[in-house]
Amino acid sequence: MNFKGTAILALILSLFSAVSVRAQQGVEMADTMRSEGKIYIVVAVIAIIFIGIVIYMISLDRKLSKLEKELRD
Amino acid sequence: MAKNWWKAVAVILVLFALIGGLLIDVPRLPILNETIRNLFYHVTMWFAMMILMTASVVYSIKYLRSGKELDDAKAKIAAEIGLFLGVLGIATGSIWAKFTWGAYWINDPKLNGAAVTILAYFAYMILRNSFDDEEKRAKISAVYNIFAYVLLIVFLMILPRMTDSLHPGNGGNPAFSQYDLDNTMRIIFYPAIIGWTLIGVWLGELKLRLHKLRIKKLEDEL
Numbered sequence: 001m002n003f004k005g006t007a008i009l010a011l012i013l014s015l016f017s018a019v020s021v022r023a024q025q026g027v028e029m030a031d032t033m034r035s036e037g038k039i040y041i042v043v044a045v046i047a048i049i050f051i052g053i054v055i056y057m058i059s060l061d062r063k064l065s066k067l068e069k070e071l072r073d
Numbered sequence: 074m075a076k077n078w079w080k081a082v083a084v085i086l087v088l089f090a091l092i093g094g095l096l097i098d099v100p101r102l103p104i105l106n107e108t109i110r111n112l113f114y115h116v117t118m119w120f121a122m123m124i125l126m127t128a129s130v131v132y133s134i135k136y137l138r139s140g141k142e143l144d145d146a147k148a149k150i151a152a153e154i155g156l157f158l159g160v161l162g163i164a165t166g167s168i169w170a171k172f173t174w175g176a177y178w179i180n181d182p183k184l185n186g187a188a189v190t191i192l193a194y195f196a197y198m199i200l201r202n203s204f205d206d207e208e209k210r211a212k213i214s215a216v217y218n219i220f221a222y223v224l225l226i227v228f229l230m231i232l233p234r235m236t237d238s239l240h241p242g243n244g245g246n247p248a249f250s251q252y253d254l255d256n257t258m259r260i261i262f263y264p265a266i267i268g269w270t271l272i273g274v275w276l277g278e279l280k281l282r283l284h285k286l287r288i289k290k291l292e293d294e295l
Contacts, residue, residue, distance in 0.1 A: 027103055029106055043091075043092050046092075046095070047088065047092060051088070057279070061275075068282065071286060071289055
């Protein structure tokens with residue numbers, strides 16, 4: 001067997017072993033959702049919500065700073 | 074702006090935890106399945122709450138030593154934010170329980186301990202509101218706050234470890250711990266705790282500044 005063939009065989013074997021380790025544990029996870037890439041949609045939604053709240057907090061923070069300045073003068 | 078760097082740190086850490094918490098590979102454990110990721114969300118609420126309650130009791134002790142109104146205000150605000158995070162912790166835990174155990178609430182030492190702690194801090198808020206005299210309010214509620222903190226330590230940290238509980242990480246149930254040998258989760262978990270705590274501190278800072286403005290306005294009117 002040439003070098004290329006050995007490499008491919010090794011790759012296939014290692015893939016198989018990875019799959020079998022997962023199968024052994026047999027714990028159900030959201031693998032389909034991940035393989036379809038839909039998890040990124042959820043990530044984007046959560047990130048937008050959090051960033052929105054942060055922007056709101058920053059604007060509150062600025063308003064307070066302005067009031068503090070007004071009362072100081 | 075230079076003194077606000079920690080707010081940026083808070084946002085970056087929480088964003089990192091929110092995104093990373095969904096994307097990293099996690100251990101495949103029975104019962105928990107994909108909800109093991111709640112470690113990054115539900116558990117961090119409790120950790121941030123405990124840190125804020127510690128800050129609160131430190132300010133209460135400071136108040137008892139100094140008698141400064143501002144220390145009492147800081148103790149109250151830290152407890153308020155901590156209580157808010159604790160309520161979120163209870164609510165998120167309850168949702169998880171419904172889908173894992175089939176009920177929003179079960180009679181479990183860990184859950185009941187959390188409920189007692191939350192109630193102890195609600196009592197702190199009610200106690201504060203029941204005084205007209207400001208100095209009396211500050212003094213008595215500072216003493217009570219120390220008592221509430223002891224309850225927190227006992228009911229959140231000690232009792233659940235002494236008895237068996239269904240909660241992950243207790244009584245041999247799977248969870249993230251040194252026995253489950255997963256250090257990758259710590260990379261998200263610890264920044265999440267720091268980030269949410271700092272977000273809590275930010276909220277508290279806003280409240281404190283509002284409080285100071287109110288005091289200043291009252292003084293100006295006099």
